[in-house]
Amino acid sequence: MLSDAKDDAGAPLVVHPPVSTPPPAPQDAKIAAALGHITPAEIEANIAKLVTFRNRNTLSSMETDLPPGTGVTAAAAWIESQLQAYSAECGGCLEVKHDTFTEPAQSGARARITRPTTITNVYAILPGSDPAQAARRILVTGHYDSRATDVMDTHGLAPGANDDASGVAVSLACAHALSHAYASGLKLPATLVFAAVAGEEQGLNGSAHLARLAKSEGWQLEAVLNNDIVGGNTTPGDTLQDKSAVRVFSESIPLNATPEETKTLLRLGYESDSPSRELSRAIADIARTYQHAFGPVRETAKPDFHPVQEFRLDRFLRGGDHSSFNLEGFPAVRFTEWREDFNHQHQNVRTENGVEYGDLLKFVDLAYVARVARLNAATMATLAAAPPAPVSAQVVVKDLDNNSTLQWKPGDGAPAGTQYEIVWRPLAAPDWTNAQPVPPADDHDGQWSITLPISKDNVLFGIRAVDAAGHRSPAVVPFPAR
Structure with a gap:
């Protein structure tokens, strides 16, 4: 010793x-090459396709009068088909699965699921190459459900381009790039999981079920990367958006800590050193290594693209799927654009008094989403390669x-x-x-x-x-x- x-x-x-x-650590040439496989064009194609399902409200899975090819169930089937296509490209390297369950009806005045509702999470697994380390898992996710102003509206237009087709596009881009890299010789010791969950807008139902599944099946989840609203909202006239920054939120005291564990952490001064917070620091470290692979920020006088560590679980009055994994004891963080425009979230598509409302594709910065996806992919690959x-x-x-x-x-x-x-x-x-x-x-x-x-x-x-x-x-x- x-x-x-x-x-x-x-x-x-x-x-x-x-x-x-x-x-910063030295770049891994194979990881850097994989990041180059993530393009704004692919991001655009995937977000545009998700928008075509018109309304991806989780409750629409129980509707029988939706136009063909619309609704959350059709969206889930398409996501699964995309992952299957990526797997075919890499010789079957991905194991594509779905986690379908029935969420029971809720009670109370604020219930968002008022009858038993079918919810499907879709995910793909890229097994680790080292039998001694393959039990270790790194997961990326976004939620594919959307909503209009009325969270119970299953028929009105709810494109959800930023919230959260952008996050699903990140997960899909990571799956495509890293499975392609696998076929090109990048063998990572630990296992990668690429997920898209539903039920977020109704109460984090899909992620809660997937997190419990991971716990019950003994997944050794070392990192969960939740991408929610990472579209780099572009509203004409908004001068305060920062396309060089993406926020990374992380819990302080672990959500599953017992009262005695919380006292110990506070006594030691470890309230900012939870596994999720250390994951956030690792992301910042990895970003410094691959900064030049993320692509230039074209705005004048902006620094290189970088994550900003937000030492808070989430934004005020909001919640995200990472917290479902935190509750099960897994390190998890949330990526979110620097400045949100709430006219383009949770709003019916309309124009009032010259103001345009609605979560439309035209407000998404595709190059920004691609940079976020590259950061996620670099993080997944680096953590899976590390001991x-x-x-x-x-x-x-x-x-x-x-x-x-x-x-x-x-x-x-x-x-x-x-x-x-x-x-x-x-x-x-x-x-x-x-x-x-x-x-x-x-x-x-x-x-x-x-x-x-x-x-x-x-x-x-x-x-x-x-x-x-x-x-x-x-x-x-x-x-x-x-």
Whole structure:
């Protein structure tokens, strides 16, 4: 173990880390090539097709008088056919499935499902290439249901181009690009899941069922990327939209934490270090690596496209499908455009007093959606390529001293040659400011350890796994141990 190393005087070896901002990881050429397969033209074709179903209200699955080829059931069948087509292109590499269930009627004045309703989630699985790591899963999703002003309206025009055909287009683009990359030789150790869920507008019903399914089937979901309203709304005259930024919302205290766990996290100052928050930081790190692969932002004086970490579960008065996975204990985040236009969400299509309402395709910035999709695909591929995150991470607190001893074990299935990196930040900093590679050693006895001349009282530590190519896992924070 590294903690067994001694200096010439027989004292434990202390590693003195440099103080520097962590540099981005090197690009993986195969991942970068996969991102180039995501185009605005494909995004447009998929959103335009979803719009043709006219009204994708979840409740329309129970209607018998819809025009042929319209409604949520027809939309689900088309999404499944797209995933099947992608699978055919890659020699059957995708396992396409649907999760169909009956949501019971709700009661109360605000009930949004008033009779038993059939809901279908559609998803495709790209199995991991390493049998020791294939149980690990990374999932991307968007919701394909739409709504008009009246959330119970199953017949009026509800195109839902931005909310949330844009998110479904991201999921489909990731499936197409990464399955194509698989056929071209990109083999990722962990498994990828590409999903489209329904029931979001009626109460997150589809995602809640899929999350419970994942829990019951023992999915090792390490990351859930929920894309909801990622169309880069383009309203004439709006000067406050920022096409260089996409918001990434993440929970602080895990939604499934017990009261005692919550007290512990608050006592340690770990309220901003949930697995979802560390996923958010990993996304920001990956974005720095693949920034030039996302495509230019053509607006004057705008920086390169980048995620903005939003340290909040979601927006005020709103909710999203990521929270369904959070409730089941899975790390999950939400991607959303920088500035929403509520005239183009949850509105009947109409013009009043010169103002155009409705969620129409013409207000979607297709290049922006493509950039969001590339960020999602880069995140999925990087996390699937990286070794599993360390487990049993601890910071030793048995003595009052100004050093910090960290110890951990490799995650299940960690391949030979996995290395580790210590990251840290001042208590008031939102993201990691420093990184220190852990020196390699020949024999760890299943345990890694390192001592740093940094006071554990002044910083927050994280430990992440790294492979020889530089793919990094999300960091995990060490808990006190005596």
